[in-house]
Amino acid sequence: MTMKSVWLFAISMLVISISVTIRWIYRWRNPKCNGTLPPGSMGLPLLGETLSFIATANSIDIHPFVKKRMNRYGPLFKTSVAGRSIVVSTDPDFNNFLFQQEGKLVEMWYMDSFAKLLRQDTTAASGYVHKYLRHLVMSHFGVETLKNRLLPQLECAIKSRLQEWAKQPEVQLKDQTAAMIFEFSAKHMLGYEAERSWDHENMVGNLSNFLEGLMSFPLRIPGTAFYRCRQRQQKVMKVISELVEERMKWSNWDGGRGDFVDQMVEDMRTETFLTKEFASHVLFGILLASFETISSTIALAINYLSHHPSLLQQLTEEHEEILNKRRREGNPGPADGLVWEEYISMNFTHNVINESLRLANVAPGILRRVIKDIHVNGYTIPRGWAIMVVPAALQLNPNIYENPLTFNPSRWKNTGSNAKAKNFLAFGGGNRACAGAEFSKVLMAVFLHVLVTKYRWTKIRGGDVVRAPTLGFADGFYVSVSEKHA
Template sequence: MPLFIIPSLSSYSQLTGYFFFPLFSMETLTLFFFFLLVSFLFFLLRTNYRTRWRLHHLPPGNFGLPFLGETLQLISAYKTENPEPFIDDRVSKYGTVFTTHVFGEPTVFSADLETNQFILQNEGRIFESSYPSSISNLLGKHSLLLTKGGFHKRMHSFTMSFANSSIIRDHLLVDIDRLVRLNLESWADRVLLMEEAKKITFELMVKQLMSFDPCKWTEKLMREYMLLIEGFFAIPLPFFSITYRKAIQARREVVEALNLVIAERRRKGQSEERKNDMLAALLDGDGGAGGFSDEEIVDFLLSMLVAGYETTSTIMSLAVKFLTETPQALAQLKEEHDEIRSRKSEGKALDWKDYKSMPFTQCVINETMRVANIISGVFRRTTADVSIKGYTIPKGWKVFASFRAVHLNHNCFKDARSFNPWRWEKTNSGGTELLNMFTPFGGGPRRCPGSELARVQLCVFLHHLLTQFSWVAAEEDKLVFFPTTRTKHRYPIIVRRRESCTSTPS
């Protein structure tokens, strides 16, 4: 290593005293100057944030490291089975509305029920939907999650009209019942429940959207979808992230497959009987002025598949997990469904009256969604300066309304972090107190339009599982919440068919 000579600091007055000091390498100098630059930028950022706090009277909080903010702390927390301390610690220090810096932007977190309701109800006025670019790039600009203004209202209304109670009762329920039983036919011995649930919900969505029964095409489409979803929370730079690169390629494959289906439907036009699915309604143009473009239809179908596939399958799996760990609830649920089955001839499909005869099932579904929080919350962006709780959030800032923080708040729900489906029994008698604090499907103009459809699918699945099988957990499995809510080992169970029941679809 090169050397240079400097006067000895210990005997600087003696010009004859020298010692040898190694010259810094270029790599060391680069790191040194990089450290100085980062420190300087950090100083500027901290000064800027303090100025903002003083000028705008922002909620209190901590911006963390330069650029990274508190993103690493957030991700680390959600990779465990107990992510609550990330919000709990900050709420205890700053209050239920606090400022942080995550995913590259200063963000105001709300763990407050009233603030969350204010954010949801003012969608389109002083807040607008805003998600990380990794999600928006993969879903497409016309997806229901990302569209705004008049186009979003039109698509949201269209979706609600297609997934309302009468449509589900008269057209969709029979396919839901048939496909659930068809999938359960192959179950034996050890089953990876989360994988099987995903298969069921994906096939249901493909059938309802495009009238495809399970086949090689749907299997390939599902594989590509799984790759696409894995990219939602990856670094949105293909060069740096293999996961994101694979997700982008998967989106291309999915878009190509959907475009072929749309082209074939347009080509056949009136030459064959109209299918009773969502694609047919989209091709008809929703009955409004002008139809939808192929790009709009593709993005819409893609986002609907994601919405119906990932969330519903996770709730299915976690409901079984929580029931397995709560034998009293499992026993009561079995009684409810055995009673329904006893009224029907063997192999007879469920009907709407049966669905409406499952009050405790609805309690189990509510409690599963409350405890698991498949949708932890929603990101929004302010379109004007907003006053909340005596603070001011500047225009253009991100806000995050945390549903999870409210659902697991002991002041809102007694013994909030325990699975207790009986807490919901009073809502079946007209009680609304808990429901007013319960937002698993969001709220306001962006409330999930498929909430009733998801409940029907969950009820049908639980009915056939309970009446056809008994099961035990094959091994202990833990929940993790990043990048999505799931069990660490896909929740393996050992199933045994109940001899008194048959699963042959009628």
């Protein structure tokens, strides 16, 4: 072959490579669709717009990734995040419709990173398995259990933890609250006792800020967010798996504790889908859900109350009136704790909790996968794509909530249930709404009750909110806690 032939061959291969690359980039930017896709950009090949999505924003407001695209494209736009084609929806009517289409047009779905860490068949269980898991959670964390058993246990655990805080010069509020919630949930679900041989600090630390890795590329490469998340998850899963295995042995000769694990072990005899691995992943997922979002919301509420003395005074008066009424009715004993009727009567407290949840928007989005082409507003969302509903886009929308970035609990005084259903997604929507929603609200209410009636606090430093894209505090949030009548 002559030199000229070599050059012609090389040039031909280069032209072909460029042509193939151009076609591939074109197909990436213009995905196939039996109709018209919503407007938007797919970003860079493979990477998509992931870097913009996970960029840190120093504001409580809607993350700039969503806000900029809402302003440019409207309430529906396409993008690509972590290697997946996604349509982002900020349309309350479409979102409400979507949540009613479970099993018809969409199904539960998570990012690949989330699914690989938590198992898609547990987190996105459907049909009978979903009903079983929901019933299991409700039976151990639902209203009846809260009324009859958990409410006094929660109050006792919170009192104990706040007593410890009062002995320390300062506490990192979000992390310490997460540890408190974890300890309570783990004890209720797993029979966890802090004095056992488990490494308590590492258990909490391995679960804290876990959401950081769930919205990342699922790359098992040292140094990546997903890799760190995977390492932490494996350590916690090992402990949980060993505990489940231990209970499975106990069940052959002991009546057990009657807790969450015992129920699952007992049901393994009749439910074929229940295996040790499946049960361990379920327990891990529920433990994670029980404290990560609640701790951030509590910290945000305390941060706002620190800056609004009049609202703190109103909250304190409501809870002191509960104690005064109890004394007037002849129940002054120190052993007397909150009862369900008192929790129901906390009107202003419920407003504070709703307002904190509205502003927190801890989870960046609620995901569904399209199982049949969806036609909406002249656009088509193809089968196989994902849809991300963004709660913050609704809950911080000035067209829905006046002065949406202002902490204003009174806005909830006359808010009807229909308005909440479409524009308040703190606990999801449809038949996938969080089964532990009432538990979360009770925990927050009891925490506020104990805090404002028995303690005062001073903000030491931190408290600046960031979204990346989940809610956090840039330099932590440190407070000093002291007893009121010390």
